[in-house]
Amino acid sequence: MKKIIRVAALGGAVALALAACGSAPEASEPTAGGSDKAASDFKACIVSDAGGFDDKSFNQLSYEGTKEATEALGAGFAEVQSDSEADFAPNLESLVAESCNTIVSVGFALSAATVEQANANPDIDFILVDDAADNDFDGQKDAENIKPLLYDTAQAAFLAGYLSAGYSAGNGVNKVGTFGGQPYPTVTIFMDGFKQGVEYYNKVNGASVQVIGYQGGDQGSFTGGFDANDTAKQVAAGIIDQGVDVILPVGGPIYQSAMDAIADSGREVALIGADADVFETDPSTQDLVLTSILKNMKLSTNEAVTAAGEGKFDAETYVGTLENEGVGIAPLHNFESKVDAGLLTEVEDLKQQIIDGDVTVTSYLAK
Known part of the structure; x- marks a missing residue:
């Protein structure tokens, strides 16, 4: 299955389409701006589930939150879009190879592949949207360096x-x-x-x-x-x-x-x-x-990526509620x-x- 990988230096966008499944994205320099540490050292990356980043739903919202956070930090950014379940593992591997400091996985379908990569790469911070990273259902996360973002x-x-x-x-x-x-x-x-x-x-x-x-x-x-x-x-x-x-x-x-x-x-x-x-x-x-x-995946993803970029990554599970405005109803x-x-x-x-x-x-x- 063909996949599209786009890598951007925010502020000077560069788009690359790679036809070979599992191919790693090319590196790019972060833009100027933000903190010196973020601009020189930090890179946030995101992988979609099969719905893609233009699903007008949770993939898109998580993407927008991640991208806005990297823009504010002046950090590096890479994105990988999945076309099917078969893309999840190689897409995550490509982002690890891209030297991402934080990787956002969007959707419960990526849980198993994210846990595998998190355990293999304990120095990378992982943010898992819409799943508790508890694949054996024992009430415990399966990797310590994953922050689950959940929504009641x-x-x-x-x-x-x-x-x-x-x-x-x-x-x-x-x-x-x-x-x-x-x-x-x-x-x-x-x-x-x-x-x-x-x-x-x-x-x-x-x-x-x-x-x-x-x-x-x-x-x-x-x-x-x-x-x-x-x-x-x-x-x-x-x-x-x-x-x-x-x-x-x-x-x-x-x-x-x-x-x-x-x-x-x-x-x-x-x-x-x-x-x-x-x-x-x-x-x-x-x-x-x-x-x-x-x-409110856009807000919670933004906050989690921003914290990671500022050296304040917190692997505690986030649960969105009416009280913290993580969930709600539209006008x-x-x-x-x-x-x-x-x-x-x-x-x-x-x-x-x-x-x-x-x-x-x-x-x-x-x-």
Whole structure:
């Protein structure tokens, strides 16, 4: 599988396309600026999962955070984009060979390859986005020089579920839906939180809004992957055909398949984005997006890389929450006038109740 490797000296961009899989990127000098130590010694690098850096989701956000950090530091930078799982190990090896001081691996799919390289290269700081680096599930990291960046998106999804339930009840539909790529914890944490939010709305308001497409755990509608394809469209259509007026796809670009299914249905169905504010990252969604469930990967990745560049790398696990603004929901944008103001106030109050511990949201990351 062909891969693209780009290496940039920030401020004077240099792009190289290498056709041979596993080939190392060529070195480049960092730009002037930032601290002398960072400019002369530090180099941060990033490897994507198969979604690529233009996925309008977690790869893109992590990339932007890493790049902004290196620009501010005046440091060296290299990026490697993966086309498939087979690229993960050789891509990481190429960045080790590139003398990167810090390597950001984006996505749980890179966990095993990142752990292997971290153990083989204890002098390199690794930042692993969306995974705990615990591949044997014993509750401990498998390499001491990895900083996991995790996000308790169940908290934000709870708000989106409550909002969606209120919106659907206000329309007299009382049905919302969700589906995912594969039943990994980083996917189902969205769906669990969404379902809990709907159930809490029902409890508080004496309502009976149904969640279509997800029963809990690994029981629900999944596409089997994270590609926007006919399978994802069929899964979305199966949920839409059951009468929902809100749908949450969880799995990178599969939201695009949901949009196609909405268009084919001829019905008014609102879309909930995941990871990024898709209203901003993908303008084609703007007539459909009620809100998005946010993981602030751009900020957390930036902060982790900056700390490493300043010689303050901390391998402690980061967990994004509503309280530390690591997760949240996006503005309603074009839907603000379509949602009852009282419902928006309830959602805002609910956010503070979750932060204060008055309302409990369960997830595998909740302490």
